[in-house]
Every structure is written in C-alpha cells, then in structure tokens.
Amino acid sequence: QKEVEQDPGPLSVPEGAIVSLNCTYSNSAFQYFMWYRQYSRKGPELLMYTYSSGNKEDGRFTAQVDKSSKYISLFIRDSQPSDSATYLCAMGDLNRDDKIIFGKGTRLHILP
C-alpha cells in the first residue's frame, strides 16, 4: 500500500459545481497536510495548510482532515474554468527528516 493515494482523474465537472478532491494515507504519523494547485508548465502553488483534524476554509476552498480515517479532502465551491489544474495533496511527518510526501495529483477540468 502506498503511503499516499490520490485518484489521478481526470475529473470533469460543469462550471458552478462543488468539486470534491480526496486523498487517503496509511502513515498515522502524518501530522500536517497541504493542498497544492499546479497549472500546466508551472510550479505548484500552496492552497491550504492544516495541522490538525477538522475543517479550514479560505474563500471558495475548504480543506478537511479526518485523522481517524486517514482521509483528507479539498472542496471547491462555485467552481470556475480557472480552477482547471492538477491538485496535489501533500503531507508531512515531524519525525521524517522534514520530507513532504506528495500524492500523484488529480487533474481537474471545469467545463464552461
């Protein structure tokens, strides 16, 4: 079992829909969780950073962490064509020599 599992997609949804992106993980030592957005031929951009279970909201984006289920989610409300990108989950373990583990990324297409 891989440490971090993420469905690569592609995921196509109509404009205005709520998007749900998910990752599961196997290492219970992971303590901090991130979502990055990467446009084609660009570097990843940090969207959300959380250090505990629960929800964190920033504008149209909500990150959710459920440590008991080893499951994290990113919700995008009122999705826009400009949200079309690859979304990478990432997580870290305080005891792992500071190495962040990335998921494979989910390609998202928002259809106008």
Added chain:
Amino acid sequence: DTEVTQTPKHLVMGMTNKKSLKCEQHMGHRAMYWYKQKAKKPPELMFVYSYEKLSINESVPSRFSPECPNSSLLNLHLHALQPEDSALYLCASSQDKGATNEKLFFGSGTQLSVL
C-alpha cells in the same frame, strides 16, 4: 515579494554539455529545495539546503551538483546528463527547514530536454 524566480524557463542540452539552472528568492527564507517532476507525476525531492548547507541529498546521481552561494540563491549544475533526466526542475523555498515550517513556495520551473 513572494516569488521564487527560476532561469532559464526552457533548456535543451546534449549529453556532453555542462549547464546550470538558477533559482533566486527574496523572501528571507532559509531553506531551499530542488525537485524533479516528470509529466503527470508528483514532484520528487532531490536536495535540501538549510542555512546554505546541504542537509538532504536524496541519492541523486553525481551528474547533478547543487550549490548554494548565499541565502537567496540556489544553483543546480548539470553535466553529462542522460535523456531520462528530461523533466521539469523545480526550485522551492520555505521559511525554515522543519516540519511545521515547510510551506513550500515553488518557482515556475525549468523545462529541461536532454538530447
């Protein structure tokens, strides 16, 4: 200024060439990173510098040689690369090394093609 600047944006090189990738940040960050990313794959960590000292080398072949001249600059020297080294090379920085500080800021990358 929250930018990490990488040059060049694109690079084509032969297997006998020597070239360098450059990265610069002016956010006062003390940790800088090199990642390699193949198409439709996540970034793979290559090197980490903390306070201008190499702290992590992920068993990268010696044909890749990192250098950190000062706290704002990071170079990656390339020599005798192979076609399979073709990838997007990403530089990143963070406030400090350490789990709770690793909010990474990435540059746009250098798209490298080795012929």
